Amino acid sequence: MREPLLLPPPATSKPTAMAILASLVVVVVALLLHFAASPISKPTYHDLFLSLSDNSTAARHLRALTLRPHVASSAADAAVAAYVLSALSALPAHSASYGVLLSFPVRRSLSLAPSPSAPAAPFDLVQEVYPGDPYAAAAAEAIPTFHAFAASGAVAGPVAYANYGRVEDFEALVSLGVNLTGAVVLARYGKIYRGDIVRNAQDAGAAATVIYTDAKDYGGGAAGKPFPEGPWMPPSGVQIGSTYRGLGDPTTPGWACATGAGDGDGGECERWSVAEVAASGLVPGIPSLPVSARDGEAIHRTIGGRMAPDEWQGEEGSPVYRLGPGPGILNLTYMGNETIATIQNVFAVIEGKEEPDRFVLLGNHRDAWTFGAVDPNSGTAALLELAQRLWKLQKRGWTPRRTIVLCSWDAEEYGLIGSTEWVEENREMLSSRAVAYLNVDSAVAGPGFYSYATPQLDELIIDASKKVQDPDNSSQTLYESWIGSGNSPTIGRLGGGGTDFAAFVQHVGVPSVDIAFGEGYPVYHSLYDDFMWMEKFGDPMFHRHVAAASIWGLVALRLADDEILPFDYVSYALELQESTREIQHDVLGTPVSFSPLFKSIRELKSAATEINAEKKALEREIWGIKLEKNPLKVRELNDRLMMAERAFTDREGLCGRQWYKHLIYGPSQHNDYGSKSFPGIDDAIDEAKKSNASESWRFVQHEVYRVARAVTRASLVLKGKFT
Template identity: 60%
Template sequence: MATAAMATSLDGKQREPLLHFPTPAAANGAGAAGRRRFLAFLAVMAALIASYHLLEPANSSRYHALFLTLGSNATAAAHLRALTLRPHVAGTEANAAAARYVLHAFSSLSFPAHITPYSVLLSYPVHRSLTLAAARGLAAMPFSLVQETYKGDPYAEAAAEVIPTYFAYSASGSVVAEVVYANYGHSEDYAYLASRGVDVAGKVALVRYGDIHCEDMVRNARAAGAAAAIVYTDAKDFGGSAPKGGKRKWFPEARWLPPTGVQVGTLYYGNGDPTTPLWPSCAAGDDCERLSAEDLSASEAMPGIPALPVSARDGETILKAMGGDVAPPKWQGGEGAPLYRLGPGPAVLNLTYIGNDTLATIENVYAVIQGKEEPDRYVIIGNHRDAWTFGAIDPNSGTAAMLEIAERLSKLQAKGWRPRRTIILCSWDAEEFALIGSTEWVEENMDTLASRAIAYLNVDISVFGPGGLRPRATPQLDELIKEASKMVPDPDEPSQTLYDTMMRYHPPITRVAGAGTDFAAFLQHIGVPSLDMSYGLFNEYPVYHSLYDDYVWVERFGDPLFQRHVAVASVWGLIALKLADDEIIPFNYISYASELEECTKDIADKCKGFPVSLSPLQKSIKQLESAATKIHEEKKCRTGGVYTMSAAWGLREYVQKFC
């Protein structure tokens, strides 16, 4: 067994190793007799190990089948309720309490568990204000910038702890300027404004959530010359539609975002601690190299202009006060919305934002189930714990599912199971700010993880609502996902499996791309096969990153019976078990070759007219496909073979007699 090297920070100080493994004992025996006994021992062990490996799938399968019977809706619900009693933004006492809860949950199951702290740059609001004047010189109308609770809200008292609506890492500053409406904030939207003679330079860009991330919206506004940006949640996209002859309803009567709901987020255009890009941060009190405040503020990763998120009600108020040409039909709002105009003016906004970007402590929590045969090979299960508000869907639906997996694995251990390879369960911190917790851990343990990690299995949000299993993964995991999903009934259609409902979509498995959650560092920094999955569709979850993402919303709309949580835990855990227990790691590179072929076709289309030959690449892909097919067929033959324990003992007796 390999031993884990001590992690060393940039200042030379040592931290605890990733995992502890025993050091192999020295070989025993001397002389020819000792060598003969040692060779005989190796031969016997080889026979027994071979027989065990060929029998192991059946033994493992029994444990895997048992795992699928151990799901508990009540356990998932209890964990979710406990984790979401208070809002828990990274760096706060409430999130530290959530870390202690997860640590206790792991420890109570007799798993070795620990916390790793990092001191990282987080961002909080100090002052925000926004006022509107219908024209210069007129009295200003202030916006409250408050998300309102509702009558009978059980979380109304705790809502006072919710951090004021803001964008993390927004530039501080004050801007007084006319407003220009820029639709969803694409670069193409600004190109359209320019074609219509609308000058964005020095103005406040008003954009609506929808197609792209808020950091892209603000970057595009800055590139177009805007002095500031306002991002609002349009009722057309998040407020639902009114029933025929009735009024529009929203939470708590319906799943939709209330008119005062605000979607907060981050504007940092990168992953990890902004002060330590591409190298690990250290714990508070330790010294590590960091970017200066001056270098950071000049970085292209920072937004460079002040920005604020606002509600649908405030966004519509601003739009009503705007003039200029009428916006095109695709830029308009939904039923009952005012007529949207492009501006600029006559509406004038006075926006002030003052933020505090400060070093704060975050805490990753880990539990380790050490492998019995390949302890230095890791199957990593991860979910982030921190939330912008209560986080009942994002992310603690995933946390509840992960803790439900942990409880099932503990019960398997009580029945005698131990994984072949080590399983690590990870509760990340500060994902919402910039995937910080997971990125810092990968950066700190990069060489170890790059050489030893089998796969990283992420679930950020386990449940959005109805809509079936929606996995995304690197291609070598496709077949494993399909096989595992065939073993789990669909919670919304019990006569069907997750596989049956998943295969209705095209493609049934999409690719992990971008950097929206914690697989990013594993996949993009060190090339570890990765997946992320959830149940349901994002558009069924309009309260994303708002005050209303609480336990009540889950109980009424997201997963009233918690059967979707249990189903995700089942397929997520089963995939982990197969990766941890199967003698031959269950990767299938046939789909990888197919994916590469499709990508090569795209490249060929883009290279038309250029003196570029793709023949070597196409030949290599064919070779990969041939090798992947051969390995797949050999694996089927090997795992389908029959090798009895009596035959193994017969071989043992033969070896003993011969030696």
Template identity: 45%
Template structure:
């Protein structure tokens, strides 16, 4: 039999879910998806429907809110940025959890290029002669502050810029066109951008670079505290930039840092994430032309009146480093009793910019609890029809690196044997329930949400509240995940993908 693999992300159907804070309902939903969505992985008897219903009921009866909470607490004791020593604690925690359940467990390591900050600073110099030195860190317990990586954009080049600021809304081509119509030119300026409208950080920086901007400051406004900062990557594409198309295994071939194919993956101008509070100070100082009305009425919190340039200037400095580090994917395998060479894969990334309570460890806690319940079913003699692989990916925040390396290493195997993939990322996040699916999974989505009680509406199911809010568009299809190269790698491999 072929050895198990690492992040399958390709099939023909996708879910994208998030649920409100009460965690038990969310985890019940996710586990129900595992069983109902992958019903064909179960070992069927002479009455498959009865067996499935009994097994699913038994599986859900094993739920324990305190157990899930304990997983989440252990996973978020300290920051665990990929490639750093503290991240090994979560690697070992997940590995030990699988191993203690007596599941077939193994790790897969890759050597990849990641990016880390050395120092950064930002100050604003106003026309009246005053200067504001911005605090670039979040407000955290002083005892913990030295453990948290400074806010930065992974793979941003180092640089120092002293220039006027222009507000460019979401940083889209249409926004620059609107500024051009007002006679505003961003060439030679630092652009201030609010995150949103589906444009990635890398996309924001790439467009700004093409317009002649010298640097980018990017902030998030909706649903954020004024001091919070949203880290992220600005690398173009996914996976290790030194091994594009093949896995970054020890001793394997690597491109050089100065190779043109590598350099194309990185921006040429520096960028930094900014808190809403700091961005608001800069926005309030801008003069120049009045912004278009729709920019002022976007529904966000920014006090946007004028676009600049200036008259205030910012002094912007960022210094970072790129280095090859070891990352770790962790797997548990439950061999199928009838079709062991057909794989159903449940995955979630484990790394986080800081503590990762929501992204990704609400999902990791769900994955660990799913493993625990599978183990209990196996103790009662249950076995899946097809092989189930539980995957815990590393370095996702840097650009889906760990999962992509595994896919690249196992592409042929996955293409022949992968049946379905369920991804659990932010299992509990924000108010309400949200989902999108390709047509193959519409009925499944409706079936599952009708079985789960809504934690915020007594006597109602998740589906009833969701349908009432969205009216006739309760199920929305979304193809955004197929735009990710990792899905393209396996687009014909499996029959369905669920992304939670």
């Protein structure tokens, strides 16, 4: 061993006054240079963003966006895309096209006979234009009422009533001895995704499905006034929608098919045939149609048999609902056309200065089944108003630290097709460079602020809500109204598949947010979702549109401008812990152990606490002045915060649903709109309860281990160290 080198002791002389003064001069000069380089601070720009709001801009955009019905790939949809492209062109903007399978009605009919021997009377299947409707001429362009991707066919059978068409509703019918084989199931909208209603009816042996908008749910009850006198669905109103249970183009599952110049059909691209799509089980195998409350009530009057349970009944004054089947007979014919059509996504990019290769994405879909004033163009109007504010900030010298991308998606209504195709095409870029995705679909449907997020973004949303005025009470902030009941703010999770965040969260693992004002609205997906409904009932002063753009933009600015990303994984760990306790309680008395998952969650909490301490250590101050940080250290720490969400995904995906990669958040197997924590574990438990076989409970244990491994991976990413 080499002998250590002995150094002389250091000098003990004290620093001179001149040396101290020189040090102070260096510090002052450094501070002056710092402030000279940043004449306006980022928070000041954020305050300026909030002050630039303009409700007249949002109203003007919404009116222009909703002049005509604009279903995906239609000429009117292309015109709306051109409008959005023009409105974003100052940033600048571009579009990307895809050739995808869409579904359109060719022929449909529905007739009802009160008994097998009686003549059948046809339904007109038309949504009525009310007297004085300013959009009466444009309403003639609306697509006929139908279910996209419904199976073509002609069916006649006795009617049976299945409430909301949930799994538990069909189980109740079985327990009551109601045989649905060959029947036409009548179900009402309101609880689960329509595609799951049709799938459940098919599994029960039904030959076809008719889904109606019950006045109890959409008509406002006995005192409810239908549009245009009130906000409620008129008796002839029909909810159109898709029954496709997948995401993205059905013919390119897991990959994209972008069109080139002149490639209106998608060009040379590997595709499934329509027959292969049908065999996938993601589209129904039986025909279906949506009908109005008035038509649904007429069908109910012909159903006999046992009286339906009290909770299955309609509003006061409705006919008594019975289960059937029969004696009423429904004759249903539907012929559809599934064809490759071109859709367009539109983008605007504001390039970041310090980290141009890190992306904060904001998205809203543009296509609508009819006029789409609420769904989705209240969100499009908010996006364009937000974009105008960002452009004004740029004119005053602001540039974001990271790149901001504004996204206008097409064909969302058919199955999140536009956003999913783009995510699949850009999966590797998004996996390595996307900071977060911020979604708004129906930005404004009424009062009340609702938010959903992956948990590390909760505090960011709460902080933003403290700076945005409540559009319905100018004396308080959104946060103050949010907690007005004395409760903590409730932020939902992003496990459902109802809108465009799904591909980002559930396929790639990008931290995401979804926000809205109002929760549901009566004229959803009907002819009456027009500018007049919004102006009279949804947002008469367009203050909610402004508030939506404000909180959406403020969250984006924080993510784009904060030197250290405002992510907090401690709350994530605490929520996973609580979710695990809940699912553990569901399987008490079984051989399943959740100890591996609890252990991995404790590790995640420890890693999250450690990285929070690292963040504080980097944010040092002297005399209230923040010191410059080591940029490489900041970058490395931000990458760990950004990438931890990816670790919750698994390349194999959920069992039987491989496209869904996220093991923490995913849709319910029986309701695409529903959000489930630990969807793989939940699916396995459902199957194990049905069979109660030891092998099925071993598979539940396997799923627990899979999630535990994913949580452990997230901990390692946060720590930034190999094992």
